[in-house]
Amino acid sequence: MNEVTNLVERYLRWLRDKTAIRQVREWFEITTPFLDRHNDYIQIYAKRENGGFVLTDDGYTLGDLEISGCSIDTPKRQELFQTVLNGFGVQSREGALVVHATSDNFPLRKHNLVQAILSVNDMFFTAAPTVQSLFFEDVARWLDLSEVRYLTKVKFSGKTGFDHVFDFAIPRSRSAPERLIRAISNPTRDRAESFVFAWFDTKEARPPNSQAIAMLNDSERAVPTQVRDALRSYDIRPVPWSEREQVRESLAA
Numbered sequence: 001m002n003e004v005t006n007l008v009e010r011y012l013r014w015l016r017d018k019t020a021i022r023q024v025r026e027w028f029e030i031t032t033p034f035l036d037r038h039n040d041y042i043q044i045y046a047k048r049e050n051g052g053f054v055l056t057d058d059g060y061t062l063g064d065l066e067i068s069g070c071s072i073d074t075p076k077r078q079e080l081f082q083t084v085l086n087g088f089g090v091q092s093r094e095g096a097l098v099v100h101a102t103s104d105n106f107p108l109r110k111h112n113l114v115q116a117i118l119s120v121n122d123m124f125f126t127a128a129p130t131v132q133s134l135f136f137e138d139v140a141r142w143l144d145l146s147e148v149r150y151l152t153k154v155k156f157s158g159k160t161g162f163d164h165v166f167d168f169a170i171p172r173s174r175s176a177p178e179r180l181i182r183a184i185s186n187p188t189r190d191r192a193e194s195f196v197f198a199w200f201d202t203k204e205a206r207p208p209n210s211q212a213i214a215m216l217n218d219s220e221r222a223v224p225t226q227v228r229d230a231l232r233s234y235d236i237r238p239v240p241w242s243e244r245e246q247v248r249e250s251l252a253a
Contacts, residue, residue, distance in 0.1 A: 088112040135185035158201025176253040177209040
């Protein structure tokens with residue numbers, strides 16, 4: 001219990017210490033400690049509106065994917081994109097991701113917007129200079145071929161009140177416990193720490209012996225050792241995509 005509480009407190013303190021705010025006319029520019037696919041800090045914008053606040057990414061997330069030649073204009077990807085947004089209570093308006101907040105739930109809503117940005121960002125990776133593939137779809141396709149039963153985009157609320165979405169949830173069986181999986185296309189330390197926080201914030205509410213697994217995209221570069229170590233330190237099993245066959249039987253159990 002103390003370990004979980006300490007971890008959550010350290011994570012929230014890290015968020016506060018690493019977040020910078022700058023006012024630009026009626027907007028507040030919030031620079032978060034999370035990195036996008038280009039290793040730039042993710043920025044969101046907030047302003048007062050109708051007695052509350054509106055928060056947005058100003059169209060950066062989808063615009064960046066379009067510029068990179070990666071669109072979400074197919075029905076399958078549109079469905080997945082909307083599922084991600086619904087899981088965090090985020091809306092898409094004219095290409096921008098948007099949430100509304102009150103003074104009471106501002107931290108929660110800011111967290112939801114940032115996590116939605118990360119989730120949309122992490123759906124994609126560059127398989128070749130001009131070819132884009134959806135990492136989530138690759139993982140789902142492999143699970144299907146492996147005859148693994150699963151649910152997608154499952155949301156749980158943690159003890160902090162924050163919502164966390166897991167890409168895949170494999171129900172427990174007679175021979176195996178529940179397994180929660182997150183597909184991470186850009187395995188960085190901050191992505192690992194975000195998953196650690198999500199897992200420990202929800203772990204106590206899950207069935208005993210539930211397991212967490214991180215599927216890590218190493219198609220372009222090796223997964224950093226510090227990412228693997230950070231995950232293992234908190235009982236999350238790191239599985240590089242190139243080593244996925246090692247867990248096929250255990251996931252299908």
